[in-house]
Amino acid sequence: MFRTRVHRNLSWISTNSSRTTTTHGQHYQYLQCSKLPTLYFQRSLPRLPIPLLENSCRRFLEATKPLLSPAEQAQTQQTVEQFRQGIGMELHAKLKSHDAENKHTSYISQPWFDMYLADRAPLPLNYNPLLVMKSDARPEYQQQVVRATNLIISSLRFWRSLQADLLEPEVYHMNAKKSDTSSYRRWMKVAPKAFATYASYAFKAFPLDMSQYNRLFGTSRIPRIGKDELVQSPDAKHILVMRRGHMYAVNVLDSSGYIESPSVILGRLRAVLKLDADREAASVPLGVLTSGQRDEWAKTRQHFVSNTKNADLLEREVDAALFCVCLDGEEDGVFNENQQEPLLKHLLAGKAQNRWFDKSISLLISADGTTAINFEHSWGDGVAVLRYFNELYKDTLKQPFVSTETVHTPAEGDFSNVRPINFEIDDATKSAVSEAYNKNASIVDNLDMNVLKYPHINKPTCKQYGLSPDSIIQLSFQLAYRQAYSGYVGSYESCSTSAFRHGRTETMRPCTNATRDFCEAILQPERSKPSAGELRAMIDNCSKVHGQLTKEAAMGQGFDRHLFALRHTAQKEGIPIPDLYETEAYKRINNNIISTSTLGSDALLAGSFGPVVKNGFGIGYSIQNDFAGAIVTTYKNQADGKVFIDSLESAFDKICAVIQQSSSSKK
The missing domain is CATH 3.30.559.10 (Chloramphenicol acetyltransferase-like domain)
Known part of the structure; x- marks a missing residue:
């Protein structure tokens, strides 16, 4: 019953390319509309103790x-x-x-950031972990570009809820049936903010730190000699899409910050696939550089951005992107229950030609729709990423916004919203990419x-x-x-x-x-x-x-x-x-x-x-x-x-x- 109703609504949305009040509504724009503000407990969290x-x-x-x-x-x-x-x-x-x-803050926070950012080891295998999501059993939602669209929309709904203070606070419930309730939220609402965490303890519900969440999106780790830095662009309107080593900046929010309609996002992803089909695979896949030893990558980047066009494109389109979506091809493998290792190895590190390991979050989507998250680790830990991962999975299962039947809004030729990122690549950069590729391949083969x-x-x-x-x-x-x-x-x-x-x-x-x-x-x-x-x-x-x-x-x-x-x-x-x-x-x-x-x-x-x-x-x-x-x-x-x-x-x-x-x- 629910799925039928959603399909009726979606067929109406997706066949209307003009802006509608439906796509501006809370139901579409926000994943959650919490009665308690997202950071409600942050002020009252206890400080991390220093042991005796x-x-x-x-x-x-x-x-x-x-x-x-x-x-x-x-x-x-x-x-x-x-x-x-x-x-x-x-x-x-x-x-x-x-x-x-x-x-x-806590006594460990800054030293821990410093430890991560000062380590010169390559990110893949040494730091970036892999989480693979269960597939959608419904074929109409598992197809690669459809699943990518739904995951992008759910990611943006999560992000907008977080920015608007509407995402449910992160709370560990010892007994969810007793505390994860409207009654608990009513009591918390009247608790003084300075003591809210301690009031929650009475329900055996334990609020968790959410300071890392704001770095989930729009964050990149920039290689520097000796110690990297994190940069953030929370007001970006686009994502980075990678396909066969090519890079595209794809607008997913409109000029007012609203999530574009499902049919528009689907159309823009299909435009990327169409553009990519008309090109050879990237002969110099720049993403490979992010797999390298950090000082080597820092030196290469310094040279690369000495070209002002490259500097502008890299900072504006790549570093500032909300997150990265890597659309892999058939040649990269598909999931096989009886032989999982090849695909898992590819998703964990792989050839690095279709990756940008420096982004805080990368959604990796295989040709068969198998989806994984590969994330840069310095900015945060499993709690924030797992919350995002779980919400993404639930949202795409519960209310996917497009299916294989959805009529998309064509975006071919719309280079203001689907922008191929074409850098000027000299011989020094070509050589650096080749060297980084060989080093990464040697490590991954091992x-x-x-x-x-x-x-x-x-x-x-x-x-x-x-x-x-x-x-x-x-x-x-x-x-x-x-x-x-x-x-x-x-x-x-x-x-x-x-x-x-x-x-x-x-x-x-x-x-x-x-x-x-x-x-x-x-x-x-x-x-x-x-x-x-x-x-x-x-x-x-x-x-x-x-x-x-x-x-x-x-x-x-x-x-x-x-x-x-x-x-x-x-x-x-x-x-x-x-x-x-x-x-x-x-x-x-x-x-x-x-x-x-x-x-x-x-x-x-x-x-x-x-x-x-x-x-x-x-x-x-x-x-x-x-x-x-x-x-x-x-x-x-x-x-x-x-x-x-x-x-x-x-x-x-x-x-x-x-x-x-x-x-x-x-x-």
Whole structure:
């Protein structure tokens, strides 16, 4: 019924190229019209706490124990104690003093921005992550240019809602049925703004920081020698569309800032395809430059913009674009459920000819309509991107504005609204593009990707047996590595601290004494192996420790960011780096061989990122209603992803057997 009604309305809108009141209406222009202003809770968010120095030292020692020999532990303990009683106290006092003078932000915010922007490593694989969206099962909405149009419209509806303060505030509801209600919003509306966050806590609803949201659109990372910068053009009216390496500026907002009608946006995208069909693929695909080492790209850009025409086009049409849409061709691959790796690898990094990795957000749309987001990471974290990703998916499913039946408004020849970006390219730039292409191709060719879908562990199974899904997955990673490589290594799980003003992330260290004890126990010969009941008790202890560490991290009580900020303070003050940072323990725990990240979302088909160290494993994972999944990236001849995946499947089997046996023995 709903879909029929939408089609009737859309056929009317799309056959009328002139401006109508329908497209100016709130229903079309805004994704949400929240009763609470978007930034309602921002002022009252608590500040990110700086942990006590003794607590950070204690947590560091505890986290490094599984990685060290007894002799190394003793040496580390001595060095940490000297740090705690000496230079650590001085640095901690300076950090506290600086934090007290900057109450508008958090102690980690600026150092974290600096860390990202100063790193000279290429963005693809090292920083830019990938989120792949589930497809639309309805063929009339999955076709590439149709899906692109609907995604663009939904993106703009999200953006306009955010700008107008009409996007729902980001709130984590412990029990959505009780708190994500109109009654909750009425109570919040009358709560004094200065205390609104604390009033929300009474409903077990936790407002999250939204300071990163304004950089979702119109933001670009500009390469500079030594340290990049972020530039923003929030009033732009166009997007950047890429096709076979060619670049087009496409207006999607009118002169008053209203979203153009669906038929107009569809017509402009089709005009891009028509223009592109009449050309050869770009012989010098400039987007490849954004895949390069940052100082090399900065030098190339400096030369490139010495041409005033290039400088104007790059700044006005590319850097200022609201976001980037990359329309890939058949030659770039389509999604295959039974062989996902080629397309996922292409979307994560690929040949870089049809990408502009410096944009805050890029929508990648394959020839079959498979859609992914590849985002530049310095400006923000998963919370803001995942909110956008989820809203985009829901909106395009619930009310797509065009279909394959929509009559578009022709835009061929309308070069004021569909502008091919034609730069003047000299031999130096051609050479730089060729060099960047070869370097990126070498890195990407060296990347391996392995996928595992394990059906016997899933959300219902975990609920049935009273297990923490995340803890079970992380324990499986530790067991998989121990089985395959006979040891324990630095392991990383990202945890958001967005419950605090300008919070970013904290590291949760999933390799613990509890996980080590379980791994050693379950790998004992049968005659000396503990019983299923005893092993299940150890699993429960792993979950308890994991849960406590996760809670501490989310509450800003981890140790990684605190120690990072103390070292940053020493560098800023010209103080020699303390011995703690030269210990084997510090080096080993920060050599993140196992780097993991999960995003819980019903919209997510897959998520991936590159290894953070050359001999490491980049593990994007999720636990769904019917399986647990992991996508593991490695570099060839550095680490073997296939060996790890096979060991992970074996680890899942072992843990499942323990759970089932222990449950059977209780009956």
